[in-house]
Amino acid sequence: MEIQKNTWTTVIRPQNGRLDINLIDIWRYRDLIILFVRRDFVAVYKQTILGPLWFLLQPLLSTLVFVIVFGFIAKIPTDGLPQILFYLSGIVIWQYFASCLVKTSDTFVANAGMFGKVYFPRLIVPISIVLTNLLTLGIQLCLFIIFWISYYARGANIHLTAWIFTIPFLVLQMAALGLGLGILISSMTTKYRDLNFIVGFGVQLWMYATPIVYPMSQIPAAWQGIYSLNPMAAIVEIFRLAFLGTGSVQPWQWGISICVTVIVLLVGIMLFSRIEKTFMDTV
Amino acid sequence: MSNVVLSVENLYKEYRLGTISHGTLKHDLQSWWARMRGKDDPNSQISTLQSIRTSTGNEHFWALQDASFNIRQGELVGIIGRNGAGKSTLLKIISRITTPTKGTIKIKGRIASLLEVGTGFHPELTGRENTYLNGAILGMSKQEIRRKFDEIVDFAEIQQFIDTPVKRYSSGMYVRLAFAIAAHLEPEILIIDEVLAVGDARFQKRCLGKMDEVGKQGRTILFVSHSMSTISSLCNRGILLKAGMIAFDGPTTDAIQAYNASDGATTKYPAYIDFSAKGRLFGDEHAVLLSAAVRDTENNLITEINISKPFKICMNYRILKSQYSAMVPNFHFYTSAETCAFISQQNDSKPLPPGQYTTECHIPGNFLNDGIYAVNLALSTYEPGLVVHFSAKNSIFIDIKDPIEGTATRCGYRGVFPGAVRPELTWSLKEI
Numbered sequence: 001m002e003i004q005k006n007t008w009t010t011v012i013r014p015q016n017g018r019l020d021i022n023l024i025d026i027w028r029y030r031d032l033i034i035l036f037v038r039r040d041f042v043a044v045y046k047q048t049i050l051g052p053l054w055f056l057l058q059p060l061l062s063t064l065v066f067v068i069v070f071g072f073i074a075k076i077p078t079d080g081l082p083q084i085l086f087y088l089s090g091i092v093i094w095q096y097f098a099s100c101l102v103k104t105s106d107t108f109v110a111n112a113g114m115f116g117k118v119y120f121p122r123l124i125v126p127i128s129i130v131l132t133n134l135l136t137l138g139i140q141l142c143l144f145i146i147f148w149i150s151y152y153a154r155g156a157n158i159h160l161t162a163w164i165f166t167i168p169f170l171v172l173q174m175a176a177l178g179l180g181l182g183i184l185i186s187s188m189t190t191k192y193r194d195l196n197f198i199v200g201f202g203v204q205l206w207m208y209a210t211p212i213v214y215p216m217s218q219i220p221a222a223w224q225g226i227y228s229l230n231p232m233a234a235i236v237e238i239f240r241l242a243f244l245g246t247g248s249v250q251p252w253q254w255g256i257s258i259c260v261t262v263i264v265l266l267v268g269i270m271l272f273s274r275i276e277k278t279f280m281d282t283v
Numbered sequence: 284m285s286n287v288v289l290s291v292e293n294l295y296k297e298y299r300l301g302t303i304s305h306g307t308l309k310h311d312l313q314s315w316w317a318r319m320r321g322k323d324d325p326n327s328q329i330s331t332l333q334s335i336r337t338s339t340g341n342e343h344f345w346a347l348q349d350a351s352f353n354i355r356q357g358e359l360v361g362i363i364g365r366n367g368a369g370k371s372t373l374l375k376i377i378s379r380i381t382t383p384t385k386g387t388i389k390i391k392g393r394i395a396s397l398l399e400v401g402t403g404f405h406p407e408l409t410g411r412e413n414t415y416l417n418g419a420i421l422g423m424s425k426q427e428i429r430r431k432f433d434e435i436v437d438f439a440e441i442q443q444f445i446d447t448p449v450k451r452y453s454s455g456m457y458v459r460l461a462f463a464i465a466a467h468l469e470p471e472i473l474i475i476d477e478v479l480a481v482g483d484a485r486f487q488k489r490c491l492g493k494m495d496e497v498g499k500q501g502r503t504i505l506f507v508s509h510s511m512s513t514i515s516s517l518c519n520r521g522i523l524l525k526a527g528m529i530a531f532d533g534p535t536t537d538a539i540q541a542y543n544a545s546d547g548a549t550t551k552y553p554a555y556i557d558f559s560a561k562g563r564l565f566g567d568e569h570a571v572l573l574s575a576a577v578r579d580t581e582n583n584l585i586t587e588i589n590i591s592k593p594f595k596i597c598m599n600y601r602i603l604k605s606q607y608s609a610m611v612p613n614f615h616f617y618t619s620a621e622t623c624a625f626i627s628q629q630n631d632s633k634p635l636p637p638g639q640y641t642t643e644c645h646i647p648g649n650f651l652n653d654g655i656y657a658v659n660l661a662l663s664t665y666e667p668g669l670v671v672h673f674s675a676k677n678s679i680f681i682d683i684k685d686p687i688e689g690t691a692t693r694c695g696y697r698g699v700f701p702g703a704v705r706p707e708l709t710w711s712l713k714e715i
Contacts, residue, residue, distance in 0.1 A: 012379060012388040032419040039416055043407040046448075117399040118420055119379040277382040280375070281298060 025121045032120060036128035041135055055139045059095060063088045070213045079215040079246045082156050085147060086240070090212035092144050093174070093239050096137040097232060098203045100178025103129045105185040105199045108279050115280060122276040123269075126183050130175045137171065148243060163242035170235050173261050177231055180265030187268070187275040211236050217248040224253070231257040231264075287391070288472055288503050289354040289377070294386035296347040296372050296527075346372040347383070348527040356471075357501045361508065361518035361535055363542050368524040370507045374398060374476050377505070392471025395422050399476075401461030406450035410441060410460055413449050417464050431467045438493075439463035459486060466493045472503045491517065511539050515620040536619075536654070536699055543619045543655050554584035556678055565673035566600075570610055570662050572673045573599040573639065577681050587682035590690055590705075591648040596679060598660050599641045608666035609633050612642045615659035616651075617677075624656065624703035649692050649707035652700055653685035 026033075045051045066087040070076045078086040104126040108115070111125055152158060189195045210232045211219075219227050227233055234249050234257040241247030347369045354360055364370050375381050377388060378396035403420040404413050414435060418428040428435075436445055439459040441452075449457055475494070494517060498504055508514050514521065514535060521538025523531035531541040555576040558565060565572040576597045579585050588594050596614055609632040616624040629642055658681070661674040687697055692705050 008389040008391055010379075010388075010390040010394065012376065012383065012390070014383050014385055029419070029422075031425045034425075035416045035419045039405050039408060039412070042412070043405055046407040114403050114420070116380060117402045118396065120420060120422065280381045 037131045040132040092140045097174045104182025107186040159245040177261045180268035183272040184268035187271040190279045228253040231260040286356040287353045290389040292387045294350040295384045297384040298344045359498045359518045361514035361521045364524035369527040394472040395468045395470035396474035410445040435463045474505045476507045511620040565675045570672040590685045593648045596644045617657045652705040
């Protein structure tokens with residue numbers, strides 16, 4: 001009897017509040033992750049005239065608006081950097097984080113139809129969303145680099161710094177932060193639909209609490225501590241420091257940022273793995 | 284015991300009716316704020332009220348109660364029961380869509396559930412892309428799908444449309460592709476919930492054939508359906524669920540009988556029905572159905588009878604307006620698997636003047652099989668065109684009992700007799 005017990009491949013038990021994410025299960029469904037990424041990437045711009053060009057037009061148009069509104073009209077300083085590069089860098093980075101967050105935040109509600117009919121590890125969906133956005137980020141980073149080269153060639157006051165080596169880690173951190181917060185919110189929206197409304201404009205407000213349209217140096221020293229609790233602040237500033245050579249970020253600020261990210265991700269996964277088993281009864 | 288692939292042990296599933304928690308953030312914050320100030324939770328009164336209701340059994344609802352069974356490899360199990368008996372809940376727990384409240388399920392091997400066909404189809408993607416996507420959602424690996432791709436496309440009969448977005452598909456093509464993918468899954472255990480109710484009759488037949496084939500390959504199938512004929516043709520074991528509990532577990536034919544009997548437990552098959560009293564009048568301007576009865580040869584009302592004894596179905600009806608052509612009483616006999624066993628008509632029917640009539644149909648002994656038959660009472664005119672004056676479905680039932688010992692049509696065989704009827708016919712043997 002004991003030997004036989006070991007041969008069960010799956011044992012379904014009542015929810016016990018323990019944290020159990022089955023990484024092996026997720027790995028087994030890796031083909032599905034790739035197919036979801038493909039679906040999201042391919043299907044988004046089907047039946048549009050400009051197609052994938054939209055990946056480039058979105059940051060370009062936003063940059064143009066920022067240059068006009070914040071640069072020319074409000075005259076917010078950019079640490080002496082070329083305005084287009086300053087805003088474009090912020091927008092590309094912010095867009096990645098924001099769309100990771102917004103799109104994962106309705107995982108349960110948006111996929112209730114599918115989740116109610118078939119089992120696969122639910123974490124597959126948010127993971128695939130983050131990967132899809134990574135592709136978008138890649139394309140938009142290329143755009144940024146083209147601008148960077150053209151400015152550099154014309155002798156603009158920009159230079160790469162050693163921080164450039166942190167870029168892969170920064171991208172990973174943003175993915176973790178967006179995913180963690182997104183699944184945290186998606187777990188809570190199964191119960192509180194109010195959160196759906198908060199996410200939309202919350203992300204917009206958050207952008208203004210992040211050095212996207214202004215440099216971090218504009219924040220008074222007394223406020224730097226509290227400002228650093230925003231994990232995105234350090235990330236954006238390090239990104240600029242890496243590519244453009246100007247920025248006022250301190251290592252401790254990045255430290256706080258990483259701590260916040262880890263906490264958010266852990267809490268998110270914990271809540272998500274609890275909700276994923278029973279949310280079909282509440283949605 | 285060694286080849287048990289699915290073991291369900293004391294499974295319970297509780298649903299809470301009405302509000303799940305307080306429902307909104309506002310209420311939860313209110314409760315939290317009140318607790319912080321050391322005051323009474325303003326929402327707790329609601330909770331107390333609800334728990335009072337609990338004692339009367341209103342709030343909590345057990346969708347499954349103490350369900351236990353084992354399924355061996357290669358068994359084709361049909362799960363039957365009324366709506367709300369817990370069938371879907373059981374399948375959802377086995378397919379890991381939701382968790383049980385109590386109890387355990389142990390599964391050996393890969394499990395795939397088809398609670399719906401075409402889950403995750405994206406309208407903008409082509410048939411090819413959707414095949415890979417849907418296959419992966421159902422748990423197939425990319426290589427597996429690639430290997431079976433041609434087979435799937437052949438089965439779905441959509442070769443020339445495979446690179447067209449599925450939003451341009453007809454609904455039939457869509458469903459065919461979706462089923463084809465599902466049918467080519469190769470899990471050890473397959474769970475199916477009524478998905479066969481799709482496509483045209485020809486395709487449905489092929490689906491059934493495919494599933495039969497799957498069963499013959501030694502794979503285990505759990506099948507939920509309301510179609511007793513599908514269940515009886517496909518499954519070799521039936522589990523009857525009733526109010527969340529397992530009411531019967533055994534051979535399919537017995538399970539279907541138990542299902543039909545459980546139906547009768549609430550209404551209890553009447554041996555006599557007065558249609559005018561029941562307020563459900565069947566009829567048109569020419570004729571109405573008055574009453575019907577099942578009687579033995581001594582004219583006693585009966586609900587069951589020994590398989591060797593003759594009996595009769597009697598129908599009283601009133602003709603309101605006479606016609607030049609005959610109104611023909613006809614009875615349709617249905618088996619518990621809901622297949623029509625036969626139809627019999629009053630063959631000497633002639634035009635009748637208005638008035639009340641009674642007609643009797645005599646069924647000989649050793650003619651029907653054992654089990655419950657439902658009789659559909661109808662009156663029709665065939666000239667100049669077909670007119671059905673009334674047709675009362677499932678109005679009268681007769682339970683044919685086979686004591687096995689001494690049954691003439693058995694010739695000593697003691698097993699289950701398939702077939703809609705089991706007539707005693709004249710045989711002749713000669714030595715040549």
